Amino acid sequence: xxxxxxxxLSHGSGGKLTHDxxxxxxxxxxxxxxxxxxxxxALVDGAPKLAFTTDSYVVKPLFFPGGxxxxxxxxxxxxxxxxxxxxxxxxxxxxxIEEGHDMEPLCRIVDSMRRTAEAAGVLIVTGxxxxxxxxxxDQLFINTSGIGFVDEGVRLSVNRVRVGDxxxxxxxxxxxxxxxxxxxxxxxxxxxxxxxxxxxxxxxxKVLAASDKVKFMRDPTRGGLAxxxxxxxxxxxxxxxxxxxxxxxxxGVRAVCELLGLDPLYLANEGKVVVVVASEDADQVLEAMRQxxxxxxxxxxxxxxxxxxxxxxLKTVISGTRIVDMLVADQLPRIx
Numbered sequence: 602x603x604x605x606x607x608x609x610l611s612h613g614s615g616g617k618l619t620h621d622x623x624x625x626x627x628x629x630x631x632x633x634x635x636x637x638x639x640x641x642x643a644l645v646d647g648a649p650k651l652a653f654t655t656d657s658y659v660v661k662p663l664f665f666p667g668g669x670x671x672x673x674x675x676x677x678x679x680x681x682x683x684x685x686x687x688x689x690x691x692x693x694x695x696x697x698i699e700e701g702h703d704m705e706p707l708c709r710i711v712d713s714m715r716r717t718a719e720a721a722g723v724l725i726v727t728g729x730x731x732x733x734x735x736x737x738x739d740q741l742f743i744n745t746s747g748i749g750f751v752d753e754g755v756r757l758s759v760n761r762v763r764v765g766d767x768x769x770x771x772x773x774x775x776x777x778x779x780x781x782x783x784x785x786x787x788x789x790x791x792x793x794x795x796x797x798x799x800x801x802x803x804x805x806x807k808v809l810a811a812s813d814k815v816k817f818m819r820d821p822t823r824g825g826l827a828x829x830x831x832x833x834x835x836x837x838x839x840x841x842x843x844x845x846x847x848x849x850x851x852x853g854v855r856a857v858c859e860l861l862g863l864d865p866l867y868l869a870n871e872g873k874v875v876v877v878v879a880s881e882d883a884d885q886v887l888e889a890m891r892q893x894x895x896x897x898x899x900x901x902x903x904x905x906x907x908x909x910x911x912x913x914x915l916k917t918v919i920s921g922t923r924i925v926d927m928l929v930a931d932q933l934p935r936i937x
Contacts, residue, residue, distance in 0.1 A: 611930030613659075615823025615869075618930050638758075639832075641681040641820065644751065652687035654678060655746040661935045663706065663741060666780045667795030670743055671710035673871060673937060675717040675725075676800045677822065678747040683802040684818040684874060686757045686809060687749030689721060694728040695744040700735045707741070721800035723747070755809060761816040764839050767883035768903040769876040771804065771896045772797065773849040774826050778868030778933055779857050790860065794853040797872030804893045805874060811889035814879035821875055822937055824928065827866040829875050830913045831927040840912045843903030843925070866915075867928055869936040877905065 611618045628636065635643045642654035658674045668676075675692060682689040694714070698707070718725055780796040801820065808815060821829035826848070830841050850858075850865045858865050872895060878886050883901055890896030906914075913925040 609930075610934045614930045614934045614936075615828060616928040616930040619823070620927070640685060642685040642687065642747075642749070644685060649753065650751040652682050652685045652749045652751055653746070654681040655744070656681065657742060657744045658937060659739070659742050659935050660781060660937050661739065662781070662784050663710065665784045665796055667776075668780075668798035668871070669710055669713050670741065671712075671714035672717045673796075673798050674743045674745045675714050675721065675723070676798050676871060677937065678745040679721045679723060679800040679802055680820045680871075680874070682747050682749035683800075683805040684757075684820050685749075685751065686755035686805075686818075687751045688806075689723045689747055689749040689800075689802050691726045691748045692718065692723050693746045694725050696728070696730045697738055697742040697744070698730065698732050699738040699740050700732055702740055710741070717800060721802055723800075754813070757815065757817055759817050759833055759837070762833065762837070762839065762877050762905055763816070763879075764905050764907045765880050766816055766877050766905040767880050767901050768830070768841060768843060768905070769878060769883065769887055769890065770826065770848065770900055770902045771801075771874045771876070771890055772872075772898040773851045773854070774821070774870055774873065775850060775854040775858070775865035775868035777871040778825070778863075778936055779854045781869075781936055782857070782933055790857065792853045792857055794851060794857075797870055799872035799895055801872060801874055801895060804890065804895045807889045807893055807896075808874075808876055808886055811886050812878060812882040814882045815876060815886065816879065817877040819875045821870050821873055823869055825865070825867040825869055826873075826875065827864075827913065827925045828927050830925070833875075833877070834911050834913055836911060838910055840906050840909050840914065841903055842906045842914050842916060842922075844916045845918050847900050847902040849898050849900055863932050866925060867932050869933065871937065880904075 642652040776797040890899040
């Protein structure tokens, strides 16, 4: 990088600047075959195969409708393991706390983490706590790492995706992004939208049990559905065509997006999964997802297509087609 370049808030928002930073700065220096896959968790050979992930949570505000930073940290780590086909088992937790932070909200956050871990069937087995001076952090940051085990026979990889495969989304998009935005200062609106923040390992286990032709999964967090799909097609010999009318968007989310000029396809989700499955098994996977409360609104939203390669396109409700590109930066920073 040039000597006068500086880190921007947008570098942490999940868009093109984030991907450029990872590829040009970190990937070149840490390069190895496992890291090169750039998946939600690293798959490490062994018996059984091990999935390992890490993440940091800096969401602002700490509490929002449907969740808080603690629930988000545990659920996000569980989901990054689960979309790789792993059964999440163990989580570490590191706290960076600003001096002067009240004990009462910290207690609520830790209790939330305990409840979420119990619901997901994982154990928080190690951790660390650091306190920094007042105004040297923004209240509280949480870092987690997670370990899970992948059963023999589970093979999820973008390299298995083929033209004709179907794209299934487990539910409505943008709930988390709008729920967090509604609690930020300066926005004069009330909306009945809760974050979808939830551990998905139960839902994903049903997906894997329903078909051995599931090719790949991704949770569309920062950057939303559009970014997740662009990550799938990036540099590949296929594209993805999705249908606007098939993508679930809650009325509250749609209303805020229209008010503020946001696109729900780019809003963060914390309790949704994108599944790529062979066309012949798409209906049975969809039915299995709809049997779970976290997948009751699942829809088949698109297809893997031959052209245009490496691109995501959207068939609009008025029968037009437009390119859905990856944004340079996320619409809403510090969303997770």
